[in-house]
Amino acid sequence: MKAIVDCNSFYCSCERVFRPDLSQKPVVVLSNNDGCIISRSDEAKKLGVEMAGPFFMAKDIIEKHQVATFSSNYNLYGDMSYRVMETLKMLCGENNVEVYSVDEAFLDVSMVDKNFLDEHALQLRKTVEQWTGVSVSVGIAPTKTLAKIANHLAKENKADTNCIYTLDDHNLIKKVLRETSVSELWGVGRAYAQKLVNWGITDAWQLSNMSEDWARTHMGGVVGIRLIKELRGIPCIEMGQELVIKKMIATTRMFGKNVTKLSDIQEAVSTYTSRAAEKLRRQNSVASMIQVFMVAKEQSHPENFSHGATISAYATLPVATSVTNELIIPALKMVTQLYEPGRVYKKAGVMLSGLVSENCIQSNLFQPPVHANKRSLMQALDNINFSMRDDVIKFASSGIKTDWKMRREFHSPKYTSRWKELRKVD
Amino acid sequence: MAFDKLYYSAYSGSKRFSQQNIHSANATGFSAAADDYMERGIDLNEELIRNKPATFFMRVNSDAMKESGIYKEDVVVVDRSLKAATGKIIIAILNGELLIRRFEKNNNKIRLLADSNKLAPINIDASCEDFAIWGVVTYVIHKP
Numbered sequence: 001m002k003a004i005v006d007c008n009s010f011y012c013s014c015e016r017v018f019r020p021d022l023s024q025k026p027v028v029v030l031s032n033n034d035g036c037i038i039s040r041s042d043e044a045k046k047l048g049v050e051m052a053g054p055f056f057m058a059k060d061i062i063e064k065h066q067v068a069t070f071s072s073n074y075n076l077y078g079d080m081s082y083r084v085m086e087t088l089k090m091l092c093g094e095n096n097v098e099v100y101s102v103d104e105a106f107l108d109v110s111m112v113d114k115n116f117l118d119e120h121a122l123q124l125r126k127t128v129e130q131w132t133g134v135s136v137s138v139g140i141a142p143t144k145t146l147a148k149i150a151n152h153l154a155k156e157n158k159a160d161t162n163c164i165y166t167l168d169d170h171n172l173i174k175k176v177l178r179e180t181s182v183s184e185l186w187g188v189g190r191a192y193a194q195k196l197v198n199w200g201i202t203d204a205w206q207l208s209n210m211s212e213d214w215a216r217t218h219m220g221g222v223v224g225i226r227l228i229k230e231l232r233g234i235p236c237i238e239m240g241q242e243l244v245i246k247k248m249i250a251t252t253r254m255f256g257k258n259v260t261k262l263s264d265i266q267e268a269v270s271t272y273t274s275r276a277a278e279k280l281r282r283q284n285s286v287a288s289m290i291q292v293f294m295v296a297k298e299q300s301h302p303e304n305f306s307h308g309a310t311i312s313a314y315a316t317l318p319v320a321t322s323v324t325n326e327l328i329i330p331a332l333k334m335v336t337q338l339y340e341p342g343r344v345y346k347k348a349g350v351m352l353s354g355l356v357s358e359n360c361i362q363s364n365l366f367q368p369p370v371h372a373n374k375r376s377l378m379q380a381l382d383n384i385n386f387s388m389r390d391d392v393i394k395f396a397s398s399g400i401k402t403d404w405k406m407r408r409e410f411h412s413p414k415y416t417s418r419w420k421e422l423r424k425v426d
Numbered sequence: 427m428a429f430d431k432l433y434y435s436a437y438s439g440s441k442r443f444s445q446q447n448i449h450s451a452n453a454t455g456f457s458a459a460a461d462d463y464m465e466r467g468i469d470l471n472e473e474l475i476r477n478k479p480a481t482f483f484m485r486v487n488s489d490a491m492k493e494s495g496i497y498k499e500d501v502v503v504v505d506r507s508l509k510a511a512t513g514k515i516i517i518a519i520l521n522g523e524l525l526i527r528r529f530e531k532n533n534n535k536i537r538l539l540a541d542s543n544k545l546a547p548i549n550i551d552a553s554c555e556d557f558a559i560w561g562v563v564t565y566v567i568h569k570p
Contacts, residue, residue, distance in 0.1 A: 018520040020522050020523070020524060020560070021521075021522030021523065022522075023522075082479070083479035083480070085479075086478065086479040087479045087480070090479070127507075130480075130506060130507060131477070131479055131480035131506050131507045132479060132480065132506070133506065133560075213552075297531065415482075416482065416483075419465070419483075419501075422483050422484055422485040422501065423482075423484050423485070424484070424485050424486075424487040424523060424524075425484050425485070425486055425487060425488075425502070425517055425524045425526045426487050426488040426490065426523065426524065426525050426528070
């Protein structure tokens with residue numbers, strides 16, 4: 001049997017651990033740059049605040065009901081996520097936990113006696129909540145795909161389920177699959193779901209009754225067969241490795257204001273490149289390709305909400321690198337190429353790709369070897385910025401006045417990572 | 427010897443200390459003799475943190491526990507996994523606020539005591555919905 005543990009309104013939960021005055025009150029957390037709503041407490045959901053809706057569209061409801069609003073505090077969420085996952089590992093054994101995302105983990109619960117599954121789940125839920133303050137829901141089923149459905153049901157009606165739902169009985173699975181539309185299934189995207197609906201397959205039960213041959217020809221071969229088998233209760237997606245090292249790193253932001261000057265865009269892109277390079281070094285990788293993109297306002301419809309087309313350029317680096325200045329130079333060159341005077345820019349970004357491990361850089365015959373000093377310099381830079389504050393030391397091309405970082409108007413303290421920002425007790 | 431090698435990874439800013447990578451040790455012959463006795467240096471985390479995922483730090487903002495040697499601006503180590511018992515210092519949630527007090531439970535009557543004669547004990551009603559225990563204080567870090 002597999003279980004999935006999923007944190008309830010994770011970002012909101014993290015904020016509430018340190019703000020007990022907000023328990024039972026509506027809370028929302030905004031995305032980077034305060035653009036969209038990315039986490040809502042149950043109370044906020046009840047008020048009709050939409051998930052992933054733009055912040056300004058929900059502003060009326062938020063003001064009227066005094067919904068507590070937070071900018072995303074990833075330092076805090078990262079730390080709390082680590083705590084939740086560590087707790088699960090301590091309770092279930094390290095090898096039985098697969099961290100699936102920041103707020104979800106798959107557990108292998110085959111060693112638990114069938115009759116005690118509910119009790120085991122309850123124990124997990126209570127311990128995680130006691131230790132970390134984060135509430136979770138647990139879905140249990142024979143396969144990962146079914147466990148995902150079970151988890152959804154656990155969350156749907158928390159009062160009845162006690163945040164736990166076990167799908168183990170054949171008849172129950174049949175009933176539940178009939179009520180689950182194909183678009184809700186794990187790994188089924190919008191386009192894929194539409195394709196299935198066009199064939200007349202609308203619920204998961206219908207899908208699970210399709211033949212493997214049919215799946216092979218119509219549903220992308222192995223992937224389709226796997227999905228159908230999983231729905232029938234035959235495990236096909238085994239416990240995988242923990243989160244894989246990223247193959248691509250992107251830093252992109254809305255400017256939050258109208259930007260027209262080349263020098264301003266260069267500062268912004270330089271800042272994003274530094275940020276991306278830092279992320280790159282943190283996972284001990286180097287990038288062999290850098291892409292810069294910019295989005296200008298649509299010229300024909302100045303009042304239109306939608307963005308204009310994305311223009312981009314990319315450069316292949318002579319030697320893969322994670323040294324910030326070696327990435328900034330090509331990035332700024334590309335900005336100059338892409339820039340058109342007189343246009344209003346809304347957004348820019350940098351994407352690093354072709355990532356390989358630092359230890360296996362392919363050297364270039366025509367370039368002198370990378371000096372270890374550069375790496376030490378970057379390490380010193382990262383350490384200083386990490387131990388003091390972001391951007392204590394930065395490249396001059398990133399500008400000295402303008403703040404191109406995220407707009408975080410409602411930022412909460414980094415309660416768990418900075419001595420100066422600890423929660424106070426009276 | 428290169429200067430940067432001297433301090434190599436003794437402190438790499440990762441908040442983790444290790445004494446095993448002192449390069450100078452090899453040159454002096456110290457390592458050969460001391461290799462068998464290599465051990466990590468004293469790590470405060472070892473002593474102060476019993477259950478890492480459940481341990482948090484908080485800053486004291488009142489003199490409520492002065493008599494117990496917990497002063498304003500001190501840092502307290504709080505373990506959420508421990509059960510509150512009479513006599514223990516806890517972080518309590520009361521009406522949405524976080525308080526540091528001594529916990530007392532007698533025949534289902536709960537009292538929060540301040541170790542300072544200026545503050546009266548707080549009686550917690552059995553029906554009180556706005557009371558909960560956040561965690562148990564295990565250590566105090568005080569700067570003299």
